[in-house]
Amino acid sequence: MDKKPIYFDHAATTPLCKEALEKMLPYFTDVFGNPNSQHAYGRESVKAVDEARDAIAKIINCKPNEVYFTSGGTEGDNWALRGIAHAYKNKGKHLIISPIEHAAMLATAKALKKEGFEIEFMKVDEFGVVDLEHLKTIVRDDTIFVGCMLANNEVGTIEPIKEIAEIAHAKGAVCFTDAVQAAGVLKTDVKELGVDMMSMSAHKIYGPKGVGALYIRNGLKTESILTGGHQERMKRGGTTNVPGIVGFAEAFKIADRDREKNFEYVSSLRDRFIDRVLTEVPFVKLNGPRTGRLPANADFSFKFIEGESILFSLDLAGIAVSSGSACSSGSLEPSHVLLALGLPEELAHGSIRFSFGKHNTVEEVDYAVETIKAAVQRLREMSPLFKAEGEIKYV
Amino acid sequence: MYNEKVMDVFKNPKNVGEIENPDGIGTVGNASCGDIMQISLKIENDIIVDAKFKTFGCAAAIATSSTATEMVKGMTVEEALKLTNRRVVEALGGLPAQKLHCSVLAEEAIKKAIEDYRSKKAN
Numbered sequence: 001m002d003k004k005p006i007y008f009d010h011a012a013t014t015p016l017c018k019e020a021l022e023k024m025l026p027y028f029t030d031v032f033g034n035p036n037s038q039h040a041y042g043r044e045s046v047k048a049v050d051e052a053r054d055a056i057a058k059i060i061n062c063k064p065n066e067v068y069f070t071s072g073g074t075e076g077d078n079w080a081l082r083g084i085a086h087a088y089k090n091k092g093k094h095l096i097i098s099p100i101e102h103a104a105m106l107a108t109a110k111a112l113k114k115e116g117f118e119i120e121f122m123k124v125d126e127f128g129v130v131d132l133e134h135l136k137t138i139v140r141d142d143t144i145f146v147g148c149m150l151a152n153n154e155v156g157t158i159e160p161i162k163e164i165a166e167i168a169h170a171k172g173a174v175c176f177t178d179a180v181q182a183a184g185v186l187k188t189d190v191k192e193l194g195v196d197m198m199s200m201s202a203h204k205i206y207g208p209k210g211v212g213a214l215y216i217r218n219g220l221k222t223e224s225i226l227t228g229g230h231q232e233r234m235k236r237g238g239t240t241n242v243p244g245i246v247g248f249a250e251a252f253k254i255a256d257r258d259r260e261k262n263f264e265y266v267s268s269l270r271d272r273f274i275d276r277v278l279t280e281v282p283f284v285k286l287n288g289p290r291t292g293r294l295p296a297n298a299d300f301s302f303k304f305i306e307g308e309s310i311l312f313s314l315d316l317a318g319i320a321v322s323s324g325s326a327c328s329s330g331s332l333e334p335s336h337v338l339l340a341l342g343l344p345e346e347l348a349h350g351s352i353r354f355s356f357g358k359h360n361t362v363e364e365v366d367y368a369v370e371t372i373k374a375a376v377q378r379l380r381e382m383s384p385l386f387k388a389e390g391e392i393k394y395v
Numbered sequence: 396m397y398n399e400k401v402m403d404v405f406k407n408p409k410n411v412g413e414i415e416n417p418d419g420i421g422t423v424g425n426a427s428c429g430d431i432m433q434i435s436l437k438i439e440n441d442i443i444v445d446a447k448f449k450t451f452g453c454a455a456a457i458a459t460s461s462t463a464t465e466m467v468k469g470m471t472v473e474e475a476l477k478l479t480n481r482r483v484v485e486a487l488g489g490l491p492a493q494k495l496h497c498s499v500l501a502e503e504a505i506k507k508a509i510e511d512y513r514s515k516k517a518n
Contacts, residue, residue: 306429308453309405312397316406325429325453334429346426382411382457384422384433384449 005318006364010204010296011153011181011355012322017206019254020247024208027243035240036229045242052249059256060198061189062215068232069245072212073180075225076199077104079214079236080176083222084145084197085112088174092142096168098122098130098159099340100152102178106336122148127289128157128341135167143173150182150193154324154337154353155288156297158186165194174220180204180212181294184255185263190215200252202244207251211244262358267295269356269365274298276369281376287338287351298354299324301338301347304386305379310352313375319368324351346385397454400488405454408461410468412447418515421507424500430456434464434504438512441472448504455494456501462486463501472509478502 027048033041035049050064057064070076085095095112097105099121109119120138123131130148139146146168151158161177168175176197179188183198184205190198197220201212216222216235228237255262277284283303302310307325314321324335325348333339334348343351354368380386397405414420417435424430430452437445446464450457463483467475480498484490490498 304451306452306456309457312402312405312454316402344427345429349426349429382408382449383451384431385426385451387413387449 005320006360006368007320008354008356008360008364008368009320009322010357011156011294011353013203013209014206014357015359016203016208016247017251017254020207020250023250024243024247027246031242035242036231045240048242048246049240052245055249055253056200056213059188059252060183060200060215061191063218065233066215066218068214068216068236069240069248070199070212070214070236071210071238071241072203073102073178073199073201074104076180076201076212076214077102077178078108079222079225080197080199081105081108081145081147082112082225084174084176084220085115085117086223087221088144089117091172092140092144093117094120094140094143095145096120096122096135096138096143096147096173097145098124098148100124100128100154100157100337101147101149102153102180105147105178124157124340126342127292128152128155128337129289129292130159130164132160132163132167135164139167139171139173141171143168143171145176146173147176147178150177150179150188150198151186151294152288152337153181154335155299155341156181156293157288158182158292158294161193161195165196169194184252184259185294185296187259190217196220202248202251205251205255208244208247211241211248213248258358263295266356266358266360269360269362270295270298272362273354273356273365273369276366277372280369281373284376285343285347287341287343294355296355296357298356299351300354301343301351302376303347303350304383305376306349307351309379310350310372310375313379314352314368314371317371317375319371322353322355324353325349396491397458398488401455401458401490404458404461404487408457410447410461410464411449413449414445414447417508419508419510419512421504421509421511423503423507424452426451429453430497430500432456432460432500432504434460434501434508436467436505436508436512438472443467443470443472443475446505452497452500453494455490456497458487459483459490459498459501460504463498463505467505472512475505476509478505 035045165175183200287299307323338348414435418438448460
């Protein structure tokens with residue numbers, strides 16, 4: 001590889017920012033006390049966690065005692081769905097989620113179905129946007145939970161959460177949003193959004209892995225999923241991840257401070273990339289909407305070829321991306337998100353997600369476009385499908 | 396997840412293409428599963444003198460297509476029918492477990508191409 005590697009997979013994870021790292025370091029060694037301890041060591045850790053909680057509460061516009069630290073997005077999603085289902089099962093057993101949720105939601109819903117809950121899915125259009133009129137027809141008096149991502153991790157679609165929350169509340173259901181991809185990128189004011197619960201993760205916004213938070217509106221009942229000690233006001237057992245929490249808060253503060261600037265810059269990279277790919281690569285489909293998507297996200301299906309082989313072709317050229325093909329996920333099914341958008345399986349297998357970050361450059365985008373053109377051409381020449389369909393259209 | 400050998404073959408596969416007027420051709424798999432493999436053979440006196448492939452699939456599918464076509468060149472039809480996916484995988488120095496089905500496709504495509512050859516010959 002004669003060029004510096006290029007990282008276009010920020011929706012998977014981001015590098016920890018130096019400011020967060022520096023804030024975290026003392027809490028591994030010098031200030032190592034367990035916040036549950038009564039002595040001075042413990043109190044010093046409590047102070048750090050309280051400050052972090054205050055900072056996050058301020059960003060999302062809630063009270064500090066509505067922020068519960070978790071191990072990340074998966075735990076937040078699990079806790080929200082399972083916690084509400086179990087706490088409100090006497091009121092009803094009807095749960096509504098979107099079909100493009102993260103696996104953390106889908107797998108939990110599947111488990112709850114086995115327990116006797118009824119799971120119903122929202123409808124999404126070809127861009128992944130929730131159909132609000134359809135949602136109005138499926139919420140019922142016994143609906144206890146309505147959950148939808150604020151922005152989708154694969155195709156970047158930003159969802160009308162405020163409207164979804166209004167529809168949920170009209171029937172007295174709890175509204176949850178998974179803001180793992182959105183927090184720190186979009187404005188995530190829980191009052192404006194009108195949600196009762198919101199999950200967040202640190203490592204998507206240049207914070208550390210293994211830490212996140214769940215906003216739970218005061219007055220809501222939830223059942224704990226991690227039962228144990230007195231941590232997180234008796235709601236979430238497990239020794240507090242002090243350095244992780246400190247790093248999360250610092251990363252979130254920086255993301256929030258620079259939110260508009262980053263949004264504009266990363267969007268400009270994405271737009272340049274999308275425009276060039278759409279005009280310079282034949283037989284390509286942009287998945288998700290052209291506008292109203294996460295600034296970082298560009299997701300394409302390349303016709304006649306398979307995603308994993310594109311991923312490794314780009315990897316060989318030093319470009320890191322991810323794919324929604326079955327072969328990349330280790331399962332036999334291609335991305336459930338792309339199938340929910342109505343893509344034929346063949347196109348779902350040929351999908352690649354590019355997700356940009358604040359450190360990427362225009363030069364990297366341009367180099368990637370040239371590399372993609374060559375890689376796609378090479379793979380198409382190997383593909384039996386390209387000959388069959390391509391000769392007619394590709395002149 | 397892939398070893399260096401597999402990545403090397405994926406990077407520089409051999410026998411890409413389609414033989415004109417092949418003596419036998421076989422296509423297996425389907426687009427909805429994410430793998431389609433087509434192998435075409437040139438056969439003289441029951442000996443495979445040339446083999447080419449076209450594959451829609453992952454890096455493992457492309458690497459096994461290349462390796463399997465390399466292996467059958469020079470084999471008799473009988474020998475080629477005995478080529479197992481295990482031997483193709485061994486020649487590549489192993490594949491991740493979830494990728495083994497790709498090597499099965501190569502074995503099946505060769506068998507199908509030979510069937511095609513035999514049915515053409517019988518007519």
